[in-house]
Amino acid sequence: MSNPPKDFKIFEFSKENKAKIELILKRYPEGRQASAILPLFDLAQRQCGGWLPPSAIEKVTEILGVSLVRGYEVATFYTMFNLTPVGQYHVQICGTTPCMLRGSEDLKRVCKKHLGIAEGETTEDGLFTVNEVECIGACVNAPAVQINDDYFEDLTKETFLNLLEDLKGGKDIKPGSAVGRQGSAPLEPPHERHPREGGEPGDA
Amino acid sequence: MPKLIIDNQEIEVEDGVTVLQAAELLGIEIPVFCYHPKLSIAGNCRMCLVEMDKSPKPIASCAMPVSEGMVIRTHTPMVKKARQGVLEFLLINHPLDCPICDQGGECDLQDITMAYGSDGSRFNLNKRAVPDKEFGPLIETAMNRCIQCTRCIRFATEIAGAPELGAFGRGEDMEIGTYIENAIRSELSGNMIDICPVGALTSKPYNFRGRSWELSRTLSVDVFDAVGSSIRIDSRGREVMRILPRRNDEINEGWISDKTRFAYDGLKYQRLDQPYARDNKGRLKPVSWDEAFALIVDRLQHIPGDHIAAISGDMVDLEAMVALKDLMTAIGSPHMDCRQDGVVVGDGPRCSYLFNTTIEGIEKADFCLLIGTNPRWEAPLINARIRKNYLATGLPVVRLGCDHDLGYPVDDLGNDPLILERILKGKHPVSAALKAAQFPMIILGQNAISRRDGPALLNVMYQIADKYGLIYDDWNGFNILHTAASRVGGLDLGFLPGPGGHGVKEISDAISRKHIEAVYLLGADELDMEALKNAFIIYQGHHGDRGATAADIVLPGAAYTEKSGTYVNVEGRVQRSLKAVSPPGEAKEDWKIIRALSEKLGFILPYNTLEEVRERLVDVNPLFEELDIVQRAPWTPFSSVGVVSSDPFESGIKNFYMTDPISRHSITMAKCTREILGGAPHVLHPREGGDPEII
Numbered sequence: 016m017s018n019p020p021k022d023f024k025i026f027e028f029s030k031e032n033k034a035k036i037e038l039i040l041k042r043y044p045e046g047r048q049a050s051a052i053l054p055l056f057d058l059a060q061r062q063c064g065g066w067l068p069p070s071a072i073e074k075v076t077e078i079l080g081v082s083l084v085r086g087y088e089v090a091t092f093y094t095m096f097n098l099t100p101v102g103q104y105h106v107q108i109c110g111t112t113p114c115m116l117r118g119s120e121d122l123k124r125v126c127k128k129h130l131g132i133a134e135g136e137t138t139e140d141g142l143f144t145v146n147e148v149e150c151i152g153a154c155v156n157a158p159a160v161q162i163n164d165d166y167f168e169d170l171t172k173e174t175f176l177n178l179l180e181d182l183k184g185g186k187d188i189k190p191g192s193a194v195g196r197q198g199s200a201p202l203e204p205p206h207e208r209h210p211r212e213g214g215e216p217g218d219a
Numbered sequence: 220m221p222k223l224i225i226d227n228q229e230i231e232v233e234d235g236v237t238v239l240q241a242a243e244l245l246g247i248e249i250p251v252f253c254y255h256p257k258l259s260i261a262g263n264c265r266m267c268l269v270e271m272d273k274s275p276k277p278i279a280s281c282a283m284p285v286s287e288g289m290v291i292r293t294h295t296p297m298v299k300k301a302r303q304g305v306l307e308f309l310l311i312n313h314p315l316d317c318p319i320c321d322q323g324g325e326c327d328l329q330d331i332t333m334a335y336g337s338d339g340s341r342f343n344l345n346k347r348a349v350p351d352k353e354f355g356p357l358i359e360t361a362m363n364r365c366i367q368c369t370r371c372i373r374f375a376t377e378i379a380g381a382p383e384l385g386a387f388g389r390g391e392d393m394e395i396g397t398y399i400e401n402a403i404r405s406e407l408s409g410n411m412i413d414i415c416p417v418g419a420l421t422s423k424p425y426n427f428r429g430r431s432w433e434l435s436r437t438l439s440v441d442v443f444d445a446v447g448s449s450i451r452i453d454s455r456g457r458e459v460m461r462i463l464p465r466r467n468d469e470i471n472e473g474w475i476s477d478k479t480r481f482a483y484d485g486l487k488y489q490r491l492d493q494p495y496a497r498d499n500k501g502r503l504k505p506v507s508w509d510e511a512f513a514l515i516v517d518r519l520q521h522i523p524g525d526h527i528a529a530i531s532g533d534m535v536d537l538e539a540m541v542a543l544k545d546l547m548t549a550i551g552s553p554h555m556d557c558r559q560d561g562v563v564v565g566d567g568p569r570c571s572y573l574f575n576t577t578i579e580g581i582e583k584a585d586f587c588l589l590i591g592t593n594p595r596w597e598a599p600l601i602n603a604r605i606r607k608n609y610l611a612t613g614l615p616v617v618r619l620g621c622d623h624d625l626g627y628p629v630d631d632l633g634n635d636p637l638i639l640e641r642i643l644k645g646k647h648p649v650s651a652a653l654k655a656a657q658f659p660m661i662i663l664g665q666n667a668i669s670r671r672d673g674p675a676l677l678n679v680m681y682q683i684a685d686k687y688g689l690i691y692d693d694w695n696g697f698n699i700l701h702t703a704a705s706r707v708g709g710l711d712l713g714f715l716p717g718p719g720g721h722g723v724k725e726i727s728d729a730i731s732r733k734h735i736e737a738v739y740l741l742g743a744d745e746l747d748m749e750a751l752k753n754a755f756i757i758y759q760g761h762h763g764d765r766g767a768t769a770a771d772i773v774l775p776g777a778a779y780t781e782k783s784g785t786y787v788n789v790e791g792r793v794q795r796s797l798k799a800v801s802p803p804g805e806a807k808e809d810w811k812i813i814r815a816l817s818e819k820l821g822f823i824l825p826y827n828t829l830e831e832v833r834e835r836l837v838d839v840n841p842l843f844e845e846l847d848i849v850q851r852a853p854w855t856p857f858s859s860v861g862v863v864s865s866d867p868f869e870s871g872i873k874n875f876y877m878t879d880p881i882s883r884h885s886i887t888m889a890k891c892t893r894e895i896l897g898g899a900p901h902v903l904h905p906r907e908g909g910d911p912e913i914i
Contacts, residue, residue, distance in 0.1 A: 082376075084385035084398045091387040 026070035032058050036078065049079045052089050056096055065105055066097040094148065101144040102137045104182050107161040111150035117157040123147060125172045129179060142183060155199040156192055165190035223289035238280035238291055239267055247293055250302065250331045252416045253368035254281035257472060258377060264368050266331065268301040269293045277301045306336040312347045313417070314363045322418030324431040328366065349394050355402025356890035357409055357481055359426050365419035367393050371411040378474065379405040380606050380626025402895045406599040406875055409480040413463065424481055424887045425461045434460055437799035440786055441479045442534045442704035442779045443879065446578070446598050447788030448475045452780050452799035459483045459780050459800055469579050470788070476599040477891065478875065478882055485885030489763045491775035492804025503773060508805065512819045515772055518755050519820065522736045524551030528726055531557040531714055532742030532760065533703035533879060536784025538832045539809035540705070540714050541839060542824055543741050546813055549822035553717030554726070554735060557709025559743045561724045562665055563673035564699055565710040567857035571677065572710050574789040575695035576660045577849050582608050584696070586656035588649060590639070591620040591868035592664025596875040597702045598789070602626065617649055620664070620868040634867035639679045643686065653687040660696035661689065666871025668699070675861030690854045701789050702871065708787035711840050730754045740766045741809070742776065744880050759812060762880035775806035778881065782808040783829065785836065785843060792849045793842065
């Protein structure tokens with residue numbers, strides 16, 4: 016077996032993914048199979064190592080019987096589909112207001128400096144791609160970063176750089192809050208919470 | 220039927236009508252960009268916002284269906300402010316390059332901004348820049364001007380059936396483009412230029428050539444196919460600057476094919492602008508009209524009248540045809556034919572050669588059988604109607620003949636004409652489908668009936684139509700799809716071999732037996748000129764094409780933009796074109812040439828004005844009196860003899876962009892051939908003694 020094709024000139028779903036497609040298509044009523052375009056793109060993107068090459072878009076539109084240009088419209092609309100290759104770890108730093116207030120700008124700066132790349136670029140070793148993204152829905156544990164499918168929350172400059180180093184070193188990393196918070200529970204136990212200053216809630 | 224009040228006027232409309240349409244019925248204008256009456260509703264430009272009682276926000280009237288008791292206001296401070304706001308947003312990224320924009324003067328954005336916009340912009344940042352796209356040889360793009368109304372995308376997807384355009388990216392970064400940059404492969408692509416409300420898509424051949432206010436507009440009729448689309452000829456001085464469609468819901472709905480729209484530059488090249496005569500060295504030499512007529516008279520007086528034949532071409536007006544017919548009758552010749560491709564229809568009743576269903580009637584059909592035809596190339600607008608029906612009702616289309624992509628799914632039966640006999644005998648699945656359908660239609664291509672077994676095919680068709688109930692009450696599903704604009708008119712006029720006369724197919728044989736010694740070609744170029752070479756050939760027409768190259772005497776006539784002519788379209792609709800510009804040089808209107816020649820030959824035709832020619836037309840066939848309506852033919856039995864051959868059907872049109880003397884000399888059409896069809900470079904006809912010009 017030779018090396019896997021790098022440019023994905025001809026894309027073919029793997030055997031396991033073909034079985035998954037069968038299941039996915041069954042979720043939609045007869046004649047509405049075109050709706051499966053998002054899960055199928057996702058499947059293709061995973062198979063291709065994090066990006067969606069044109070041949071994969073072609074393959075999916077062929078399976079669903081929609082025109083190529085419709086597939087391309089969908090793929091360019093959703094920012095979670097990467098139309099250029101990404102590194103092994105796709106670092107997506109949330110830059111929306113809550114994360115920004117909690118220091119995402121710093122995270123972005125140190126990350127780019129540490130890895131020596133600009134936004135949207137991939138490191139030479141092919142390990143990291145950095146992007147700023149819109150709200151990833153983890154505001155409560157801001158600032159948050161999504162790396163591939165996992166969220167890393169409550170980050171500081173230091174914990175974030177350690178995380179990147181661990182990834183580089185191939186160490187096991189633990190997703191979730193960096194400060195050990197369970198889910199989005201408050202950091203302090205409830206009874207130690209400070210009473211609200213200035214009276215009852217709603218007094219403003 | 221809901222009742223609603225718009226601007227204090229009450230109106231009752233049908234269910235499903237939108238607020239915008241209801242306002243239109245009352246004559247209230249609401250500005251729009253993305254809404255187009257022939258396309259699906261997008262509702263994304265927000266220009267049509269109006270105020271609705273009980274709604275806190277303005278509503279998009281193009282997308283809001285009417286309901287009982289609605290109260291709509293279109294002239295309130297809120298609407299005014301909403302319109303100003305929408306325009307301000309649209310203009311944020313729209314370049315202010317109206318002075319160098321081809322759309323200037325006929326631009327929706329310009330007009331609407333003038334009428335509804337505010338007087339300034341509060342936006343002081345840089346505008347976004349969008350790279351221009353390559354849409355092929357017909358459409359020029361300036362994508363900075365695009366306001367993302369998506370009309371072009373919807374047109375390509377819905378009407379043209381070529382889903383090649385899309386909107387890529389999102390939000391402010393959204394761009395219109397094709398998946399892979401290439402020419403848009405549709406015969407209707409030029410219509411995107413018309414529907415683009417701004418100057419993002421403009422005509423490439425017309426690029427920077429003129430301004431809309433400089434042009435004179437002439438309402439006319441198209442002759443590049445037999446559909447007879449309603450067109451507008453825009454001219455400046457003696458030059459046709461562009462051709463645009465007119466809205467005519469019974470025929471072309473406001474669309475025209477790219478050949479109709481862009482082949483007009485062929486009117487400027489290789490024109491016959493003076494008479495020519497072949498000298499004794501075999502070269503065509505310019506002569507005066509008098510000399511040309513004298514030479515004709517000199518030759519014809521030694522030839523008996525019944526040894527002269529006349530063939531009329533595909534773009535000839537009825538006035539010229541009736542004059543030539545009268546002249547031939549006066550000379551005593553029965554050898555006349557308007558079917559230069561040798562089709563066999565025309566001897567039977569009128570219903571045997573019409574598109575009886577009518578173009579509008581296609582929308583009613585619930586089963587369609589195509590035989591030996593490629594409607595996409597033979598009549599793009601008829602194909603668009605079939606597609607429209609397919610989109611609306613899922614019309615099943617079955618085809619016997621060559622495989623062409625028509626833009627909708629087609630069930631192929633193969634390419635064996637003998638299948639028709641099995642259908643007739645009820646031994647084919649199509650038989651049951653024809654029987655079950657309530658509004659079945661069959662379309663037989665012109666090329667199919669020009670075959671040797673044409674009469675037999677026509678006969679089988681008739682029997683199928685009769686057996687499976689294709690004709691009842693006011694439904695008639697029997698259709699012949701002609702490609703020549705002058706064909707139905709010629710047949711209605713009876714420009715056909717008289718008793719003992721030879722048709723096109725027998726003429727070459729008759730020439731070799733010296734039964735025919737002279738041939739008058741009236742704009743007839745699609746013939747095997749080699750077969751006529753032993754005869755004295757008079758060619759009358761507008762281009763130095765095949766006919767003129769073979770002729771002994773060339774008489775310069777007028778092209779369709781240069782004369783007022785009568786044509787009958789494929790449905791049997793009599794239409795009249797108007798003269799937009801004058802013929803070049805010494806060229807004359809065709810009926811006048813024949814009238815003048817008749818005098819020299821001593822058979823003076825009894826008409827001196829266009830009105831008198833038209834009176835004569837009505838004498839010959841009273842049908843020609845009623846203009847612009849379909850004159851349906853009663854279903855009368857007809858039959859012809861012969862045996863259907865098993866030879867497969869062939870494609871009638873090899874190159875959509877070059878089918879006639881005008882489009883063969885159009886540089887735009889040559890570019891289309893090369894870039895869209897991937898054809899070889901086009902070679903213009905060599906000028907006398909010169910090298911062929913390759914473009």
